[in-house]
Amino acid sequence: MDLLTDFWARVLAAWVELRADLFGAMPSDVEWPITVVSLLLLVLIGRVAGWNRRRYLARQMLQQIRDSNPHPIRVYRGPNADGFVVESNPAPEPFAQLMILYVPDSRLDPLGMIRWLLRRDAHSLRVRGMLHTPPRAELIWRRHSDPAAGLIAERGQRAWVLRTLDFNEAQYSTRGVDTAALEHVFADFQTRFGSILRHFVVRNEIQPQVEIALGAPRLMPLTVAGFLISLRNVGRAARS
Secondary structure (H helix, E strand, O other): OOHHHHHHHHHHHHHHHHHHHHHOOOOHHHHHHHHHHHHHHHHHHHHHHHHHHHHHHHHHHHHHHHHHOOOOEEEEEEEEOOEEEEEEOOOOOOEEEEEEEEEOOOOOOHHHHHHHHHHOOOEEEEEEEEEOOOOOEEEEEEOOOOOOOOOOOOOOOOOOEEEEOOOOOOEEEEEEOOOHHHHHHHHHHHHHHHHHEEEEEEOOOOOOOEEEEEEEOOOOHHHHHHHHHHHHHHHHHHHO
């Protein structure tokens, strides 16, 4: 049990004990309204604390991205409790456009605690990019999803090929004349980021052409820096 989970467990235990001491002799028609109000007050305090924590995390993450990116950052939304949307301006080569989206969460918020218990990946860092030239190699992988679902090669196009990584049995689909370089980069992402890598998509005929996402209870600065630096390799491999 981590510190935040233990914190809420102690708060609830203290509330139950206090309720027993204060309301034990009260009539039931008085006890229940006070119980409901006190619970709502606890939730409200948690919501406010969670809102402040998410706002702090968004500002901290934006600073990490500024420190890791050699180019200026243009902010479109945030940073606030809902996260932020920013763009690297100019985009690092070989990208023509690179958008970064971040959604924070906090277990100080009771709803955030529930999301964490259900998913364990409440923090989401997503990158969407467009290349100067369309990718010649394509690859699709999404965690807990069939990589071949809905992939139909149109007339004149190569068929999608279903493949599996040797070291973790992750299944993914590829298409293109030579996908070896992109597959090597994808395997490197799987090795470096492991279970926090949520999806890795490089497509030719859709926008964005490149979309990669991380999701975790907490994203560490070194992880974010390595993630952003590795993006260039994705673009280069997709165009090779």
